[in-house]
Amino acid sequence: MIDFSRRDSLKKLGLLSGMSILTPLNLMACNSATSKKRDKLGVALVGLGYYSTDLLAPALEITKHCYLAGIITGTPEKEKIWMDKYGIPKENVYNYENFDSIKDNPDIDVIYVVLPPSMHREYVERAAAAKKHVWCEKPMAVTANECQSMIDACQANGVSLSIGYRCQHEPNTLEFQRIVKEGLLGSVQRVECAAGYRENRTNHWKQKREMGGGVIYDMGVYSIQGARLGSNLEPIAVKSAKVWTERPEIYKDGLGEIVEAELEFPNGVSAWIKTSFAENVNFLNIYCENGTIEMAPFQAYAGNRGKSPLGEINFPYQVPWQQANQMDMDALAIMNNQPMKVPGEEGKRDIRIVEAILESAETGQRVVI
Numbered sequence: 001m002i003d004f005s006r007r008d009s010l011k012k013l014g015l016l017s018g019m020s021i022l023t024p025l026n027l028m029a030c031n032s033a034t035s036k037k038r039d040k041l042g043v044a045l046v047g048l049g050y051y052s053t054d055l056l057a058p059a060l061e062i063t064k065h066c067y068l069a070g071i072i073t074g075t076p077e078k079e080k081i082w083m084d085k086y087g088i089p090k091e092n093v094y095n096y097e098n099f100d101s102i103k104d105n106p107d108i109d110v111i112y113v114v115l116p117p118s119m120h121r122e123y124v125e126r127a128a129a130a131k132k133h134v135w136c137e138k139p140m141a142v143t144a145n146e147c148q149s150m151i152d153a154c155q156a157n158g159v160s161l162s163i164g165y166r167c168q169h170e171p172n173t174l175e176f177q178r179i180v181k182e183g184l185l186g187s188v189q190r191v192e193c194a195a196g197y198r199e200n201r202t203n204h205w206k207q208k209r210e211m212g213g214g215v216i217y218d219m220g221v222y223s224i225q226g227a228r229l230g231s232n233l234e235p236i237a238v239k240s241a242k243v244w245t246e247r248p249e250i251y252k253d254g255l256g257e258i259v260e261a262e263l264e265f266p267n268g269v270s271a272w273i274k275t276s277f278a279e280n281v282n283f284l285n286i287y288c289e290n291g292t293i294e295m296a297p298f299q300a301y302a303g304n305r306g307k308s309p310l311g312e313i314n315f316p317y318q319v320p321w322q323q324a325n326q327m328d329m330d331a332l333a334i335m336n337n338q339p340m341k342v343p344g345e346e347g348k349r350d351i352r353i354v355e356a357i358l359e360s361a362e363t364g365q366r367v368v369i
Helices: 007-012 024-029 050-060 076-086 099-104 117-129 144-156 171-181 220-231 321-335 344-363
Strands: 041-046 066-072 110-113 133-136 161-163 188-196 237-244 258-264 270-276 281-288 291-295 306-308 311-313
Touching: 041 050, 041 321, 050 066, 050 321, 066 076, 066 099, 066 321, 099 117, 110 117, 110 321, 117 133, 117 144, 133 144, 133 321, 144 161, 144 344, 161 344, 171 220, 171 281, 171 291, 171 306, 171 311, 188 220, 220 270, 220 281, 220 344, 237 344, 258 344
Parallel strands: 041 066, 041 110, 110 133, 133 161, 188 270
Antiparallel strands: 188 281, 237 258, 258 270, 281 291, 291 306, 306 311
C-alpha cells in the first residue's frame, strides 16, 4: 500500500496539478457550501438518473474546484427535491425545452451531460453553442461520426470537451500504466480484460437499441479501455468478435448482452476482451516479458487494486472520491487553460473500436480499425 500523503508518489502518478494536491482527505474536508464560489466552476447536471443522483451530486459536495450550480431535468417533480437538498436557486433549474437559455447564466461554467448515449450529441452541441464547457458521460456517442460532430462543435465554440472516464484519473490505473510505459516488466505481450455485471432491468435504455443500448456501449468501453491502457498501444484491427444474448426476450433483435472480441495491436501484441450484462466480471491481466500485472477489480467505483512482481498496487479511497477527483482534475484543467486529460478524441477512439467489433461480429471477418 502506498501512502497518499507522500508528495513524491503523487507526483510520480501525475496526481499533482497546478497548486493543489487532490487526495481523499482534503477532498473530503472541502465543502462547496463554505467555499467562495468564484474560486470554483459551477457545474450543471443534465439528466438526474442514478449516476447523477447517487454519485455525481454527492461528489460535487466534496470537490475543491467545482460545485453543483444547476440542474436540467425533464421530470418536474425532481426540481424541488434537488433545489431543497443542494440549495440550488430556481433560476439555475432548467428543462429540456428552455435549456438553451442557460447561455445567459453566469453561474454555470460547465454542463455535464448524463443522458442515454443517443442524446449525447444533441446536448453536447447545445451546451457548446451556449458557450459552456462540456463534460460528457461514456459512451461518448453511438457512432464515431457523432463523436466527431461533438468535437467539432466544442472547438467551433471555443469550449473544452472531456469524457467521463473516471479511471483515467484514478491512482491504481495510473500506476499500472506507469509500469507498462516505463517497461519495468519488459514489453507487453498480451492483455486480457473483462467488465460486466448482472443487469436485471428489462426496460432501461441499456435494453433499447435506439437509445444506444447493448453491453458493448456501456460496459464494453471499460474492456476496450483496459486493453488500450494496459498495452499502451492502439489496436489496428478486430481479428474476431462474437455478440450474443442469454435472454433474447430482453436483448432483442441481435442486441448484445454478451460480447467477446480479439483485438490486434502493433508488434504482435493481442488482447482478448469480454463484456457482459449476464455476469459479474471485473479484471485486467497484462502479460509482460518478465511477469504479469493483475488488476481485480480494475474499474470499480472504489476498491480497485492489483499486484505484479513489483509488489502490490493499492491506493485506497471511498465512494465518491473517484468522481470528485475526476471532476476536480477536469475543472483545474479548464481553470489553468490546460488540455483535458480525457478529451473528445479519446471517446471517439473507443466508439470506432465498438463499431469495428460489431462489424466483425456481423460479418465474421477481420476488420481493420
